[in-house]
Amino acid sequence: MNWLKIFYNRKLRNKIHHSWMWISLGIVFVLPMSLFIGLMWKSAILLNQQSVFDLLFSSEWKPMAGKFGYLTFIVSSVWVTMIALLIAGPVCLLTAIHLTQYAKSWVLKIMAPVIDILAGLPSVIFGVWGILFVIPLLANHIGPFFGKSVSGYSILAGAIVLSIMIIPFILNILIEIFQTVPKELSEASLALGATRWQTIKFVLLKKSSAGIVSAFGLGMSRAFGETIAVLMVVGNVVHLPSGVFQPGYPLPSLIANNYGEMLSIPMYDSALMFSALLLFVIVLIFNAISRLIILRSSH
Amino acid sequence: MRKILKIEERFYRVLMFLSTTFIGTALFVILFSILRTGLPHLSWEMLSEIPHGGYYFGKSGGIFNAIVGSVYLSLGSSLIAFLVGLPIAMFINIHLIRHTKFVAVIRFLLDLLWGVPSIVYGAFGFTIMVFFGMRTSLMAGIITVSLFILPIIVRAMDEVLRNVPKGLLESAKSLGSTNSEIAYVVYFKQCLPGIITAWLLAFGRAIGDAASILFTTGYTDYVPHALNEPAATLPLAIFFQLSSPIPEVRERAYAASAILIFIVLTVSVVSRILSCKYNKNKINF
Numbered sequence: 001m002n003w004l005k006i007f008y009n010r011k012l013r014n015k016i017h018h019s020w021m022w023i024s025l026g027i028v029f030v031l032p033m034s035l036f037i038g039l040m041w042k043s044a045i046l047l048n049q050q051s052v053f054d055l056l057f058s059s060e061w062k063p064m065a066g067k068f069g070y071l072t073f074i075v076s077s078v079w080v081t082m083i084a085l086l087i088a089g090p091v092c093l094l095t096a097i098h099l100t101q102y103a104k105s106w107v108l109k110i111m112a113p114v115i116d117i118l119a120g121l122p123s124v125i126f127g128v129w130g131i132l133f134v135i136p137l138l139a140n141h142i143g144p145f146f147g148k149s150v151s152g153y154s155i156l157a158g159a160i161v162l163s164i165m166i167i168p169f170i171l172n173i174l175i176e177i178f179q180t181v182p183k184e185l186s187e188a189s190l191a192l193g194a195t196r197w198q199t200i201k202f203v204l205l206k207k208s209s210a211g212i213v214s215a216f217g218l219g220m221s222r223a224f225g226e227t228i229a230v231l232m233v234v235g236n237v238v239h240l241p242s243g244v245f246q247p248g249y250p251l252p253s254l255i256a257n258n259y260g261e262m263l264s265i266p267m268y269d270s271a272l273m274f275s276a277l278l279l280f281v282i283v284l285i286f287n288a289i290s291r292l293i294i295l296r297s298s299h
Numbered sequence: 300m301r302k303i304l305k306i307e308e309r310f311y312r313v314l315m316f317l318s319t320t321f322i323g324t325a326l327f328v329i330l331f332s333i334l335r336t337g338l339p340h341l342s343w344e345m346l347s348e349i350p351h352g353g354y355y356f357g358k359s360g361g362i363f364n365a366i367v368g369s370v371y372l373s374l375g376s377s378l379i380a381f382l383v384g385l386p387i388a389m390f391i392n393i394h395l396i397r398h399t400k401f402v403a404v405i406r407f408l409l410d411l412l413w414g415v416p417s418i419v420y421g422a423f424g425f426t427i428m429v430f431f432g433m434r435t436s437l438m439a440g441i442i443t444v445s446l447f448i449l450p451i452i453v454r455a456m457d458e459v460l461r462n463v464p465k466g467l468l469e470s471a472k473s474l475g476s477t478n479s480e481i482a483y484v485v486y487f488k489q490c491l492p493g494i495i496t497a498w499l500l501a502f503g504r505a506i507g508d509a510a511s512i513l514f515t516t517g518y519t520d521y522v523p524h525a526l527n528e529p530a531a532t533l534p535l536a537i538f539f540q541l542s543s544p545i546p547e548v549r550e551r552a553y554a555a556s557a558i559l560i561f562i563v564l565t566v567s568v569v570s571r572i573l574s575c576k577y578n579k580n581k582i583n584f
Contacts, residue, residue: 011477013477014477014479016479017386017478020386021390021394024386024387025386028409028412028449029408031412032412034423035415035420038423039419041426042426092318094318095319095321097315098312107319113567114322114326115322118326121507122563123507124538125329125507127538128333128537129328129333133332171322195305195308196308197304197312225419227416227417228538252510255418259514272422273426276418276422279418280415283414283416283419288411295407
């Protein structure tokens with residue numbers, strides 16, 4: 001009964017726990033490295049043939065001819081992300097102020113599960129909602145309102161779906177940031193005769209301005225990498241978008257849409273892995289900057 | 300002057316109220332529009348049968364294969380993530396409690412990993428698969444998804460373990476406990492509801508994510524019997540069926556989304572109930 005010893009020998013148990021712990025922690029340290037190396041290894045074939053500059057700033061996408069220009073996809077991604085942030089940003093900011101400064105306890109009791117559930121809904125559900133609700137709304141009401149006949153599958157549809165997806169994410173960070181602002185500061189301002197709104201404007205928002213910017217940065221990088229929901233509503237046409245009612249083709253959709261045929265065309269798998277690498281690097285940089293700002297401002 | 304300030308405050312308060320209701324309404328509209336379209340097409344046949352011949356042309360069958368595949372996938376991956384994640388969370392909060400710099404680095408790294416899009420994990424999982432010569436299979440999917448949810452589960456458990464009062468650690472140490480005993484006897488019991496909630500959170504993420512398994516799990520009309528077989532999953536079933544031109548197939552996709560919503564809502568409600576119930580047994584200081 002050798003294995004029973006493990007249960008009775010406290011030191012041995014402690015040793016096993018200790019080494020298992022180090023191995024687990026090792027995984028966390030190795031993972032980002034291996035993500036980068038793994039994607040780099042695959043996209044090296046493409047990078048050997050074309051310079052990064054050519055890849056990023058050319059909009060010629062002809063996989064059959066071996067021409068890979070990512071500009072179309074990057075521009076689409078930026079459009080979708082920016083519009084999503086424009087919608088989600090003000091809503092999140094106002095709601096976060098409302099929930100932390102004004103709201104009564106029954107509002108909090110309702111909103112806490114609402115935010116939780118919204119954050120936990122799978123992205124494919126948002127995509128289905130986009131098809132059921134946003135697309136008809138754009139095609140039948142908003143498009144005609146601007147005097148355009150549109151199919152609905154457009155950059156704007158992707159951005160609307162995305163904005164709802166990132167709202168709970170940004171909101172949670174904002175609430176956390178507002179809660180770390182010391183109460184004494186607000187109290188001092190109120191004691192000096194400032195109104196509640198003046199206090200919010202000149203104390204709370206000023207004190208947490210760096211945090212707000214980085215919360216938006218985190219939301220942006222979340223939006224940048226979102227795949228399935230956007231893919232389902234954005235239209236997926238390879239051309240440089242010139243308006244919000246036109247279809248786009250963001251980077252994540254490019255990867256998800258073409259995985260099936262990627263082994264049948266030479267260099268295509270390498271090209272798709274390069275776009276994953278691109279996504280990884282961009283999101284990582286945005287995330288790192290935002291997190292560092294939050295860390296610095298909280299000290 | 301005072302009056303202008305009052306008007307300004309009132310204006311912004313109305314805006315704030317509107318944006319809060321906007322978020323609440325958004326959730327309601329999402330759930331309502333999907334359930335209204337999906338529920339009428341939901342039937343026992345859909346829940347209990349695998350696709351029969353001609354299913355994708357509107358003939359009979361169900362998505363039992365996808366439901367089972369999703370449950371296998373998310374149970375497996377959340378179990379792996381739990382087994383790897385719990386020691387990390389314990390490590391940060393018990394062993395390294397004095398090394399605040401090192402802990403800050405680990406937390407920073409975990410936050411970065413959390414932000415990496417799931418499609419990148421999917422692409423990475425695919426490269427690993429190619430590297431080791433594996434086929435699309437349940438195993439490959441489980442590994443990819445567990446990498447994807449690892450930072451989520453660690454950070455969630457870390458937030459819970461962080462709030463354990465230091466006095467508990469000190470008194471356990473002064474009684475002569477080893478670190479492993481502190482971790483799995485004292486802290487584990489104290490934080491059980493939070494740990495279960497973290498696990499449920501990871502489970503919900505795993506069952507809902509489609510981008511990371513797109514490359515790795517494959518798709519099949521049969522219920523998987525082994526780890527090296529491909530498996531169907533609910534999000535992909537919804538995604539594929541929705542791109543069909545045949546209305547019957549699309550209606551099934553809406554019904555499948557209703558099932559997915561139901562699963563995710565159940566997970567969320569259960570975690571709420573659990574954390575309320577178990578918090579009673581907690582030692583308070």
